[in-house]
Structure formats: C-alpha cells, structure tokens
Amino acid sequence: MKAPLRLGALLLVVVLAYTSCGVLMPGAGGTQAGTSGAGPGVTGDAVKVVFIGTDLTKTASMTGFQNADVGKPAEQVKALAAYLNANGGIAGRKLEAVYREYEASNDSPAAETTLCSQITQDDQAFAVVLTGQLQSNARPCYAQRQTLMLDATLIANSRATFTELAPYLWTGSFPEYDAFASSFLAVLDRQKFFTDRDRAGLVAADSPANRAVYDDIVAPALAVLGVEGTVAWIDTTDLGTLNTGLTQAAVSFRGREIDRVFFLGGARIAPFFMTSAAAQSYTARYGISTFDSPSFMVANPGTIPPSALEGMVGIGFAPGYDVPDSRLAFPDTDAEKKCQKIYADAGITFKQRENARVAFTYCDAGLLLQAAAADLGPNLNAATWGAAAQALGTSFATATGFGGELGEDRYAAGSGYRVIKYDTGCSCFAYEGPVTPLGE
Incomplete structure (x- = not known):
C-alpha cells in the first residue's frame, strides 16, 4: 500500500526537489x-x-x-x-x-x-x-x-x-517558453476552456520568467477573451512559503468561485496544487501541459484526486511525458x-x-x-x-x-505540439488532432 500523501514537510521536500525555483x-x-x-x-x-x-x-x-x-x-x-x-x-x-x-x-x-x-x-x-x-x-x-x-x-x-x-x-x-505560452492560451480558447467564464485562476512559481510571460503574453490574451486572471504567484523559496502559497491559492480561488485554473512553468506544481485544493474542498477544471507531467499525474493517483483529472485539456509537446504507447505508437x-x-x-x-x-x-x-x-x-x-x-x-x-x-x-x-486531453475511457491522457507549429 502506498504511503498516504500529505502536504507536510515530506511532500514539500519532494516538491522542492522537483521544482526548485x-x-x-x-x-x-x-x-x-x-x-x-x-x-x-x-x-x-x-x-x-x-x-x-x-x-x-x-x-x-x-x-x-x-x-x-x-x-x-x-x-x-x-x-x-x-x-x-x-x-x-x-x-x-x-x-x-x-x-x-x-x-x-x-x-x-x-x-x-x-x-x-x-x-x-x-x-x-x-x-x-x-x-x-x-x-x-x-x-x-x-x-x-x-x-x-x-x-x-x-x-x-x-x-x-x-x-x-x-x-x-x-x-x-x-x-521555447514564449512560443509555448502563446499556443497554450490559444488552445485553451479553442477548446472553450474559458467559455461563459469571466474569470480564471493561474498558478505559477514566482520568477522573472513567469512574470514576463504573464505580462507579455498571458495577460493580453486573457484581456482579448474578456477573462479576468487571478494569479497565485507561488514563492518556492522554502517549505513554509510553498505550503502557504498553495493553500492560499486554493482558498482564494474557492472564495472567488473560480472554476477554471491553469498553470505556468510546470515542474509538477500542478499536481501538488490539486492536492492542496482537495484539502480545502476546492474543485476546478484544469488547463495543463507537458510542463505539468501528465503521465506523472496518472501514475500517482495518490498525488491528486482522480476526479481532478476529468476535463483536463491543454497542449503536449513531448510524448514520453504525456501519453501511453496505446495512444501513440x-x-x-x-x-x-x-x-x-x-x-x-x-x-x-x-x-x-x-x-x-x-x-x-x-x-x-x-x-x-x-x-x-x-x-x-x-x-x-x-x-x-x-x-x-x-x-x-x-x-x-x-x-x-x-x-x-x-x-x-x-x-x-x-517546434510542434498537439492538443492533449484526459480520456476517462483509458484513464490516461491522449492526443487530439495533428501536430501544430508552436506559436499558433
């Protein structure tokens, strides 16, 4: 039996090992x-x-x-x-x-x-x-x-x-991160991730690179869509700031009744946020990418509630991190x-x-x-x-x-990506559509 997952010191040590800054x-x-x-x-x-x-x-x-x-x-x-x-x-x-x-x-x-x-x-x-x-x-x-x-x-x-x-x-x-971010937002829009929503949550490690991409690419794209972005900048300096940031993000999103959340920068912050969200009785539909290690989510059902995977959509650019061989030979x-x-x-x-x-x-x-x-x-x-x-x-x-x-x-x-979605039929992620040039 797997050890129960907890957002205590042990888990956060591992988050830092995976994510660092x-x-x-x-x-x-x-x-x-x-x-x-x-x-x-x-x-x-x-x-x-x-x-x-x-x-x-x-x-x-x-x-x-x-x-x-x-x-x-x-x-x-x-x-x-x-x-x-x-x-x-x-x-x-x-x-x-x-x-x-x-x-x-x-x-x-x-x-x-x-x-x-x-x-x-x-x-x-x-x-x-x-x-x-x-x-x-x-x-x-x-x-x-x-x-x-x-x-x-x-x-x-x-x-x-x-x-x-x-x-x-x-x-x-x-x-390159910039081309990825442009495609990520475009796909979330085309997949109607934001449809009938005037707000969305974003979880990202607090770094110059993330802030620059948010200011230059993400914020303008959300403005065009008429979506207000609420950003949870996560300070990953140490265990305390990380734990506090994840918990506060979930509480804030729940209080604002935000039910669409996506991530920047990846490095497995996404599954750990979802665990924190579950502890706060918060649920949402998530926008994800290869940076969030989709195959890791599937392989570790104790990391996040399986129900959190349903409806996930985003872009994948590295099959070995995304989908099983049954979905791509x-x-x-x-x-x-x-x-x-x-x-x-x-x-x-x-x-x-x-x-x-x-x-x-x-x-x-x-x-x-x-x-x-x-x-x-x-x-x-x-x-x-x-x-x-x-x-x-x-x-x-x-x-x-x-x-x-x-x-x-x-x-x-x-230089390319495919749309990726969670498939409840196989309890795995699967690609949809052709390879598309990044930036489009």
Missing part, C-alpha cells in the same frame, strides 16, 4: 566565446562532454511516488558516445563522454555551484547535458564559464533567457526510430516510450552537438557551434518532441 530565472549572461580557435574541453583529437543523470530514487522512496524506470543512464551515455564516435565523432574528434550523477533530494544553489565547478573546472568540459538542474544559478554558472549547455531538462526557458545566456544555452528536445517519428536503433544496437531496449525519455534527450543532445560541429574543424567553440546550430534550420529533428526547427534567434529545437 520552478522556472529558470535569467542570470548575468556569459562572455561570448571567440569566433575562431578551440573552446575549453577541446583538444586536437578529443571533445569532453559531461552528461548529468538526476537520481530521483531517494525522493521516490521517501514518498512512495511512482516514477518511470528510465534504465541505466550511464550505459545509455556510453552507447550514444560509441555510436557518435563510430560515425565521425564531434568535428572529427573523439567524443569523450563523462557521466555524473546528481542527487535530486539534495538540490540547492550551493549544490548546483559545486556541480558546475566540478564540470567546468575539474572535468574541463566543452559541453554539459543538463537533466534536472533547476536552481536559478545553475545555467548562468555554466555560461559565465563559457561551457556549452544542451538542456535536456523539462524546464521553461524563455526567449530572454536563451538570448541573455547566448551562445551557451540550447535544447535539442523542448520548446512507439516509435513514431523517424527521429524516434533513429535514437531507438542507436540504443538497440548496443543491446539497450525500452519497454515503453516513457522509459526512454531520458535516453532520448541524451540522444537529441548528442546528435545536435554532432550535426552543428560537423564542419568546424579547428574552430570548435561555443560561438562557432551556435552559429552552425542555427544554420541547421529544420534539418535537425527532435526524438523527444515534435518537429525540429532552429534558426536566427532560435535556441530550442522543439
């Missing part, structure tokens, strides 16, 4: 790398790249939460490196892949600084593949030390963040098939798509790194690599998500 707060941007010569971690015959694996085992054992088995990331990194090296390496050099494991339950600004120092100073890496580094100081630290980041974390990186940390921050798997796209084959040839198989979600983000990062570096020769550094990555345009496709489009001022490869 919720959405990345832009940092102080790094010094631009040169346009010629080799960057740090690059020698005449090798390129060092660190792949981080985020260990959730301890947090899961503390709470009884069910997380998808993602296999053995260290072996996945080894298999990916062997494939890349057998097919040209990185700019004609051998990929020297280093695997580092990070304990999620110990996440803190100090721990992120330590990890950054290990990777940039001890390992002297050219690039790092991030998989759960959520503290606000993490990405600025790597940028300030001129280390390329290939972000494989399901985190809301805004256009301003990518621009401020250029040319160091990229993702081969997920979308695995593998589906050519990019998925390629990454699956890379691992299968090394004897690594995945029972379902969700079991491959970490391995596929590694694959996206490795293939993107290789593709952009192909013609750089002696001039492999962050600036030259970034220019070459943007020149790839639509020739790079993500295995984790939909589509793939880089270009001028584009640092995130995820």
Whole structure:
C-alpha cells in the first residue's frame, strides 16, 4: 500500500526537489566565446562532454511516488558516445563522454555551484547535458564559464533567457517558453476552456520568467477573451512559503468561485496544487501541459484526486511525458526510430516510450552537438557551434518532441505540439488532432 500523501514537510521536500525555483530565472549572461580557435574541453583529437543523470530514487522512496524506470543512464551515455564516435565523432574528434550523477533530494544553489565547478573546472568540459538542474544559478554558472549547455531538462526557458545566456544555452528536445505560452492560451480558447467564464485562476512559481510571460503574453490574451486572471504567484523559496502559497491559492480561488485554473512553468506544481485544493474542498477544471507531467499525474493517483483529472485539456509537446504507447505508437517519428536503433544496437531496449525519455534527450543532445560541429574543424567553440546550430534550420529533428526547427534567434529545437486531453475511457491522457507549429 502506498504511503498516504500529505502536504507536510515530506511532500514539500519532494516538491522542492522537483521544482526548485520552478522556472529558470535569467542570470548575468556569459562572455561570448571567440569566433575562431578551440573552446575549453577541446583538444586536437578529443571533445569532453559531461552528461548529468538526476537520481530521483531517494525522493521516490521517501514518498512512495511512482516514477518511470528510465534504465541505466550511464550505459545509455556510453552507447550514444560509441555510436557518435563510430560515425565521425564531434568535428572529427573523439567524443569523450563523462557521466555524473546528481542527487535530486539534495538540490540547492550551493549544490548546483559545486556541480558546475566540478564540470567546468575539474572535468574541463566543452559541453554539459543538463537533466534536472533547476536552481536559478545553475545555467548562468555554466555560461559565465563559457561551457556549452544542451538542456535536456523539462524546464521553461524563455526567449530572454536563451538570448541573455547566448551562445551557451540550447535544447535539442523542448520548446521555447514564449512560443509555448502563446499556443497554450490559444488552445485553451479553442477548446472553450474559458467559455461563459469571466474569470480564471493561474498558478505559477514566482520568477522573472513567469512574470514576463504573464505580462507579455498571458495577460493580453486573457484581456482579448474578456477573462479576468487571478494569479497565485507561488514563492518556492522554502517549505513554509510553498505550503502557504498553495493553500492560499486554493482558498482564494474557492472564495472567488473560480472554476477554471491553469498553470505556468510546470515542474509538477500542478499536481501538488490539486492536492492542496482537495484539502480545502476546492474543485476546478484544469488547463495543463507537458510542463505539468501528465503521465506523472496518472501514475500517482495518490498525488491528486482522480476526479481532478476529468476535463483536463491543454497542449503536449513531448510524448514520453504525456501519453501511453496505446495512444501513440512507439516509435513514431523517424527521429524516434533513429535514437531507438542507436540504443538497440548496443543491446539497450525500452519497454515503453516513457522509459526512454531520458535516453532520448541524451540522444537529441548528442546528435545536435554532432550535426552543428560537423564542419568546424579547428574552430570548435561555443560561438562557432551556435552559429552552425542555427544554420541547421529544420534539418535537425527532435526524438523527444515534435518537429525540429532552429534558426536566427532560435535556441530550442522543439517546434510542434498537439492538443492533449484526459480520456476517462483509458484513464490516461491522449492526443487530439495533428501536430501544430508552436506559436499558433
């Protein structure tokens, strides 16, 4: 029997481990790398790249939460490196892949600084593949030390963040936050989420990125719809502020008779809010997205009341986090098939798509790194690599998500989404309609 869920210290420790500051707060941007010569971690015959694996085992054992088995990331990194090296390496050099494991339950600004120092100073890496580094100081630290980041974390990186940390921050798997937010509001409107409602609630971690997206995109969209938005800005600084924020949001929404609630920034704040809402006898219909980890909600019925799932609607951009294989055959796209084959040839198989979600983000990062570096020769550094990555345009496709489009001022490869809804027939989430370009 699962341990009963409670909004006490134990639960909130896990929320912080999953969410940290919720959405990345832009940092102080790094010094631009040169346009010629080799960057740090690059020698005449090798390129060092660190792949981080985020260990959730301890947090899961503390709470009884069910997380998808993602296999053995260290072996996945080894298999990916062997494939890349057998097919040209990185700019004609051998990929020297280093695997580092990070304990999620110990996440803190100090721990992120330590990890950054290990990777940039001890390992002297050219690039790092991030998989759960959520503290606000993490990405600025790597940028300030001129280390390329290939972000494989399901985190809301805004256009301003990518621009401020250029040319160091990229993702081969997920979308840019601004384009996501525009599509999210458009879909909620088309799905009649706000119909006959003059008010709606929004729950979001209190961060510069969320506030900017709210001011620039969400608030104007709600105004056009004639909907008044009541925002619950959640301070995730510590256990007390988080617990207080979630409870106050539910009480406020109940008092104002708000029965439509959606979320920004994700990082699993949504299911924990729903638990808090249930404790306050508050119910609503929810607008959600991949950022809210739909498959996590289904896999953990003790986290939120099953009745809260009914009527959920929003957008999904990463099938491994969204839907079961019964609702989207695995593998589906050519990019998925390629990454699956890379691992299968090394004897690594995945029972379902969700079991491959970490391995596929590694694959996206490795293939993107290789593709952009192909013609750089002696001039492999962050600036030259970034220019070459943007020149790839639509020739790079993500295995984790939909589509793939880089270009001028584009640092995130995820370029498509599908409408996602909770299906009571299968007690799961399912996609509806075709893949649509983000921003539409």
